[in-house]
Structures are given as C-alpha cells and as structure tokens.
Amino acid sequence: xxxxxxxxxxxxxxxxxxxxxxxxxxxxxxxxxxxxxxxxxxxxxxxxxxxxxxxxxxxxxxxxxxxxxxxxxxxxxxxxxxxxxxxxxxxxxxxxxxxxxxxxxxxxxxxxxxxxxxxxxxxxxxxxxxxxxxxxxxxxxxxxxxxxxxxxxxxxxxxxxxxxxxxxxxxxxxxxxxxx
Amino acid sequence: xxxxxxxxxxxxxxxxxxxxxxxxxxxxxxxxxxxxxxxxxxxxxxxxxxxxxxxxxxxxxxxxxxxxxxxxxxxxxxxxxxxxxxxxxxxxxxxxxxxxxxxxxxxxxxxxxxxxxxxxxxxxxxxxxxxxxxxxxxxxxxxxxxxxxxxxxxxxxxxxxxxxxxxxxxxxxxxxxxxxxxxxxxxxxxxxxxxxxxxxxxxxxxxxxxxxxxxxxxxxxxxxxxxxxxxxxxxxxxxxxxxxxxxxxxxxxxxxxxxxxxxxxxxxxxxxxxxxxxxxxxxxxxxxxxxxxxxxxxxxxxxxxxxxxxxxxxxxxxxxxxxxxxxxxxxxxxxxxxxxxxxxxxxxxxxxxxxxxxxxxxxxxxxxxxxxxxxxxxxxxxxxxxxxxxxxxxxxxxxxxxxxxxxxxxxxxxxxxxxxxxxxxxxxxxxxxxxxxxxxxxxxxxxxxxxxxxxxxxxxxxxxxxxxxxxxxxxx
Numbered sequence: 001x002x003x004x005x006x007x008x009x010x011x012x013x014x015x016x017x018x019x020x021x022x023x024x025x026x027x028x029x030x031x032x033x034x035x036x037x038x039x040x041x042x043x044x045x046x047x048x049x050x051x052x053x054x055x056x057x058x059x060x061x062x063x064x065x066x067x068x069x070x071x072x073x074x075x076x077x078x079x080x081x082x083x084x085x086x087x088x089x090x091x092x093x094x095x096x097x098x099x100x101x102x103x104x105x106x107x108x109x110x111x112x113x114x115x116x117x118x119x120x121x122x123x124x125x126x127x128x129x130x131x132x133x134x135x136x137x138x139x140x141x142x143x144x145x146x147x148x149x150x151x152x153x154x155x156x157x158x159x160x161x162x163x164x165x166x167x168x169x170x171x172x173x174x175x176x177x178x179x180x
Numbered sequence: 181x182x183x184x185x186x187x188x189x190x191x192x193x194x195x196x197x198x199x200x201x202x203x204x205x206x207x208x209x210x211x212x213x214x215x216x217x218x219x220x221x222x223x224x225x226x227x228x229x230x231x232x233x234x235x236x237x238x239x240x241x242x243x244x245x246x247x248x249x250x251x252x253x254x255x256x257x258x259x260x261x262x263x264x265x266x267x268x269x270x271x272x273x274x275x276x277x278x279x280x281x282x283x284x285x286x287x288x289x290x291x292x293x294x295x296x297x298x299x300x301x302x303x304x305x306x307x308x309x310x311x312x313x314x315x316x317x318x319x320x321x322x323x324x325x326x327x328x329x330x331x332x333x334x335x336x337x338x339x340x341x342x343x344x345x346x347x348x349x350x351x352x353x354x355x356x357x358x359x360x361x362x363x364x365x366x367x368x369x370x371x372x373x374x375x376x377x378x379x380x381x382x383x384x385x386x387x388x389x390x391x392x393x394x395x396x397x398x399x400x401x402x403x404x405x406x407x408x409x410x411x412x413x414x415x416x417x418x419x420x421x422x423x424x425x426x427x428x429x430x431x432x433x434x435x436x437x438x439x440x441x442x443x444x445x446x447x448x449x450x451x452x453x454x455x456x457x458x459x460x461x462x463x464x465x466x467x468x469x470x471x472x473x474x475x476x477x478x479x480x481x482x483x484x485x486x487x488x489x490x491x492x493x494x495x496x497x498x499x500x501x502x503x504x505x506x507x508x509x510x511x512x513x514x515x516x517x518x519x520x521x522x523x524x525x526x527x528x529x530x531x532x533x534x535x536x537x538x539x540x541x542x543x544x545x546x547x548x549x550x551x552x553x554x555x556x557x558x559x560x561x562x563x564x565x566x567x568x569x570x571x572x573x574x575x576x577x578x579x580x581x582x583x584x585x586x587x588x589x590x591x592x593x594x595x596x597x598x599x600x601x602x603x604x605x606x607x608x609x610x611x612x613x614x615x616x617x618x619x620x621x622x623x624x625x626x627x628x629x630x631x632x633x634x635x636x637x638x639x640x641x642x643x644x645x646x647x648x649x650x651x652x653x654x655x656x
Contacts, residue, residue: 036407038405038407039407040217041378042407042410042414042639044411046407047408047410047411050408052408052411055408055412055415057412058415058419061423072359079339079347079350083347084346088349088351095351098350101356101360101430101437102355102356105356105359105360105427106363108367108424108426108427109366109367111419111423112366112367112419112424112427113370115419115420115423116416116420119374120401123408123409123413125401125403126401127402128401128402129402130402139385143384143386143405144382145212
C-alpha cells in the first residue's frame, strides 16, 4: 500500500446496531458514498443501508465449480483413453459413468476453494495494516461489541469540520479522526 | 424442528423461554456481546492452563506415543505384524478408517447442513464439531496410507505422471476414495479456517501479549469487520455449507462403494450408501457428545452449550439410529428375500457363526440400548446418561465396521478358503494410538483456538439483528 498522508476518515462509534443502521441509512440518503460500517458480527441491514446489495462470490464459485468439473472429467478421459489405456474386464475405455465420482469431488473442491479464496480476494484480505487500526477505540470495540460508521476522506463531500458536525448529529458515543 | 415448536409444556421450564419471541432459549439469559466474547476468548488467552488440561494432554500424548511405536515397527517390519491374513485381508486398518471418517461427518453435518436449515442452536457447538471432523479425518487418512504395505509409495495413489508412466485406474472405487477423502479434508480445513477468521480478529484485539497479537493478527488476515466484508463472508460461508452438504453425503457413499462394488455377500448391497451415511452421522453425534459433555463442565460453558443442545443431539441420534436399524433389518430381510444361498449363509454366519458375538454387541450398542432410551426427554437431558450413551454408540459403530469387514470376509463362497481373524497387539496399539492422537490434537485446539464461534453467538443475543431492523424502521 502506498504511504499516504493525512486523514483517512472520521469514525463514529455506536453502542447498538440499531443506531448504526439508522445513521448509515441517513448518511447514504444525504449523498455520502465513500462510507463503511464496522460490526462485530454480520449486520445485513447495515450493508443494505450503505448500498451494498450484491457481491461476486457466487459467480466466482460457479466458475470454480465448472472448472473443477471440466478439469477432472477431461483428465480422467485423457488418462483412461489415451495416456494409459487399461482393459478392465472388457469395459470400454471411455467408461464415463465411472468418471463422474472424481469429477463430482473436484467440482466441490474447486468451488469451495473459489468461494473461500475469492471472498478473501474480493475483501482485499489478507491486509495486515489498515488505517482504522490506528483509531484508539476501534480495536477494543469493532471485534467485540461496538458498531462503527466511517465517513472516508475520499468522499467528495468530506470536510473535516462539517463531517464531524454531521456525525455528531447522530449522537454517537464518540467521533474520532483516523489518520493514515 | 423450528425453535418455536419446542416450547416446553412443563411450567418449570418456561423460565428458559425468551419473553420477546416466546422461543425456547438456546443461550442462557443475561449474556451480552462483551460477556460472551470475554468468556470464550479468555479460555484461550489466559496464561493459566487448567491442571486438568495438562493431565488429559499427558494421557492423550502418552497414548499417541503408542501409535508412534506401532507405526515405527510397522514401517520396519511390514503389515505382517497385523492380524490380517487370507481371507481377511482388510482388518483393523479399514475398520478404523471407516469409523474415523464416519465420526468426522457429524462435524460437517452440524456446521453445514444445520446452517442451511437455519438451526441456530448449532452455533455453540459447530466450531468444535468441525475441529473434531478435521482431527478425525487426520486419524482416518492415516490408515489407507499405512495399510498399503509400502507407505513410501502411497503417492502412487495420486495421478502423478512420474511413477513409471503408470496412471491410476479411474474405474475403481478405491481411486474415487482418494479424491473423496482428499477433497473432504481440504474443504473441511478451509471451512473451519474461514469460520475462525473473524474470531481471530477478536483474539488479536483482546490478546494482551505481543506474541498473541502477532500470531492471531496473522491468522486473522487483517479482519476488521467491515459490513462489505461480512456480506461476502456470509455468502461464502453459505456457499461452503451448500458445497459441504453434498460432499459429506458423497464421502461415506464413496467409501461404501469400496464394499458394495465387490461381489462378496454382506458387501454387495445397494443399501450401503444411505446406511453408511446415517451410521456416520450417528457415531459422529455420539462423538460430539463425548467431547462436549466434559468440555462444558471443565470450562464452565453450561450457559452456551445448554441442555437444549444435548437434547437436540439426542434427537438427531435417535433419528439416525433408526435409519441404521432399518439398514440392519433390510440386510436380514434381503438375505432371506434374495433367496441367495450365499446371502443367507452369510447372515446366519454373521449372527451365529464363530464371530457372532460381534454382531450381538453391535445390536446391543446401536439398537437395544440407545433406541429404547433416547425417546425419553428426561434421559436425553440427563448429562451422565448422555455421556454413557455416546460411549455406547461409538462402541457400537466401531463394531458395525468390524462386522461388515470381518464377518463378511472370513467365510465366503468356498469353504476351502475359510479362515478366521485375530487382531494382534499391533492392531490394538494403532487403533488406541489414534484415539490418543485425536485427544491430544483436540486438546491443543481447545487451548489455542476459540472453540465457540463468537461472531455467531453474538448474532443470537437479544441485542442483535432483529431489534436493529425494528428500531431502524421506527426511526425512519
């Protein structure tokens, strides 16, 4: 990550998921686009509130599944018909019903690996450093029992003073400035 | 069984219901996000390890040493040290392989199938059930490798071009097994690890030592709980669960093909796949109980792994036990109905032959004891009784594998090729050794990894999700 200077964003802390969802909905309605919520467990309503409705994980998984299926089936066919033809009790070399089982297993294997690693890749993980970890209250709360809304400085509407005032109107527990 | 169906009729139990929803509570009242986080993460982060842990780990480790000794001797001398012979060429190694894989299945069932069915009570037990799966697969996976006789050539099972240009034979169920079991192990590990990533984030943030922060920080991959991440994470978890479900059903099905594809009476039957899968889940739930009951006691987790969990697991065991009983019944029925001389002799020999005792142990442990008692809620919620039943069923399921492997093989078509089977001390050492290895690995897991998924427990607390929705609407 290139070293950056200045403010990453403003982080408002809430005690309950309801407060967070309300604030996020309002912020989105008021035209904020570079914003994110941080919660200790999945809060679907918060994702809806910031306009995050769809993700690409299912598509990646499908692609992985088809790749696994094709790879193993073609491989078995190649091995059994061309690379090492074996006469097993006179059965045809291309005995495709027997090839289904390993192909099925590899469908699942590739799909599962695509789902897991695709999810991590789309999330930009692993990312061991993130500016949010600089916020003094973030690490005690975001993975335990606090709910955060972050307005990011990259948003065209962002102005340090105005944004702070705006966040404070939601009566959060605190608003802190997060630096890179 | 939706949670609402389980409203207790007994008024003394109504203290356990949630006043807001009327549902029977899975988690004991009074827990908050912070209290469950503290409770679960402290087990790992505390510098004080309970003495009992050391005692158990010592026993587990000592028993695992037996495995090491037995394997060393096996590799030096060869499989001749085992009791396998003609005609019983598949002995303890295959029995143990099938038994261990079966035990693993309950972990996947709990983590995947019950997730798809939205059985949120599973949340407290799914992490250690998954850990159980992985360690059971570790124990199981060892057996095919060591029983090939030349374990240094075990890689011949893989489709690699450099073993003298010999490619594997893909029409054989034994080859299917390689893919089924390796896929199962891989997907189980990935599912387990991905499930722990957010909790590693919590551990990183709660750890007070630099070392702990460093290790859990690496393991958490930098998880920070962004809702965008969470949504992709939830999709991926759901997809992994959806993939693990057909996988777990296929694994024991493929293993049963190893038997069912052979023409041997006692093996050559179409009921094997469902009967193996049900048996796997039956023994797996028994093993979850065997592990959960002491764990909740030692670590005071009665508020998170409640009587309700024990009760539900008893019900699942009752259901799968009945399927298994149907399987036994059908085997006997088909032996008669097929009018095959070999089939009926096999059944007679299995029940009353020289090794008939093993069949009756199996019937007693898998049917007579559990399927008569598990109907009673009182017994299902009695902790000592359920522990007892879990041991009984595990024993019974081991004998099921024994009966299938040995009593089918030792007297087949030709009386001139009949023989017998007697396990040697090395067989017992390997088997008992894997029990020790399993215990030791499981204890390491309990000590160093969060054994209950904190993020999933948080979702079940009254302060979570549902009120968020309602209040947000009210606020609009």
